[in-house]
Amino acid sequence: MSTSVMNSKGYIAGIEAPFIQQMSEITHHMWSLGWDELNGGNVSYLLEEEEVAKYINLREPLRTINLTFPVTELAGKYFIVTGSGKYFRNVIKDPEANLGVLRVTDSGESVEVLWGLRNDAVPTSELASHFMSHIERLKVDPNHRIVLHTHATNIIAMTFTHDLDELKFTKALWEMCTECLVVFPDGVGVIPWIVPGSSEIGRATADKMKEYRVVIWPQHGIFVTGGTMDATFGLVETIEKAAIVYNLIGSREIKQKITDRQLADLAAAFHVTPKAGILEL
Ligand code: 2HA
Numbered sequence: 531m532s533t534s535v536m537n538s539k540g541y542i543a544g545i546e547a548p549f550i551q552q553m554s555e556i557t558h559h560m561w562s563l564g565w566d567e568l569n570g571g572n573v574s575y576l577l578e579e580e581e582v583a584k585y586i587n588l589r590e591p592l593r594t595i596n597l598t599f600p601v602t603e604l605a606g607k608y609f610i611v612t613g614s615g616k617y618f619r620n621v622i623k624d625p626e627a628n629l630g631v632l633r634v635t636d637s638g639e640s641v642e643v644l645w646g647l648r649n650d651a652v653p654t655s656e657l658a659s660h661f662m663s664h665i666e667r668l669k670v671d672p673n674h675r676i677v678l679h680t681h682a683t684n685i686i687a688m689t690f691t692h693d694l695d696e697l698k699f700t701k702a703l704w705e706m707c708t709e710c711l712v713v714f715p716d717g718v719g720v721i722p723w724i725v726p727g728s729s730e731i732g733r734a735t736a737d738k739m740k741e742y743r744v745v746i747w748p749q750h751g752i753f754v755t756g757g758t759m760d761a762t763f764g765l766v767e768t769i770e771k772a773a774i775v776y777n778l779i780g781s782r783e784i785k786q787k788i789t790d791r792q793l794a795d796l797a798a799a800f801h802v803t804p805k806a807g808i809l810e811l
């Protein structure tokens with residue numbers, strides 16, 4: 531395993547870059563939680579040119595990869611992404627083989643690999659969903675940076691037994707733990723089951739991202755977005771916790787719950803606005 535790479539211009543591109551460390555840590559953590567079996571899950575992180583330039587030579591792309599979906603809105607933008615078919619379990623051991631730093635070309639029709647994705651590896655199979663989601667989230671949140679997809683076990687389980695109506699799904703999550711409404715007053719979007727890795731699932735996901743930071747893929751997993759790794763991971767952690775409680779209760783009789791009045795009081799106390807159309811007061 532190489533820990534750093536000196537190229538012809540004398541730049542050191544290596545795993546000491548904070549963004550490479552953050553990607554390695556978060557993928558390892560999610561694998562430890564059992565959410566990212568085999569090659570499950572993918573992460574992309576929008577980077578500033580200056581932060582990339584500190585560690586990686588921007589003038590010598592290693593190769594160019596064509597996209598099947600043009601993303602002119604992202605022209606010139608830099609990302610670190612997980613690789614297609616790569617295992618989260620292995621990222622921390624060998625970031626350079628399992629992650630890649632990309633720059634979207636001016637036409638938006640391809641990406642240049644600036645670092646990583648060793649041995650002709652390619653970016654995540656869900657790149658369409660990631661890039662299309664970045665485009666939509668940037669329109670509504672200038673601080674947006676991260677798209678994270680994971681196979682969080684209890685969220686998947688809940689999509690078998692709960693109605694997939696997104697307002698009802700959101701309410702069920704809010705009712706499970708008192709903190710939920712405060713953490714995601716904007717709720718969660720839900721799309722129908724669609725073949726993964728396709729532009730179709732990318733478009734459906736991104737369409738929901740106009741309104742939601744979170745989109746659930748039934749019988750598959752979750753897409754979560756945010757400005758920092760902590761905030762993004764914290765969001766999926768909170769939703770997974772609510773889903774654990776939901777699944778633990780199962781069909782047992784509920785003797786008391788958080789009422790709509792209590793949820794409204796909570797929103798007022800924490801100065802958040804619950805998504806409209808959910809609480810009945
Ligand atoms: O990267 O999770 O959705 C593998 C997947 C596909």
Ligand code: ZN
Nearest residue numbers: 570571750751
């Ligand atoms: Zn997946």
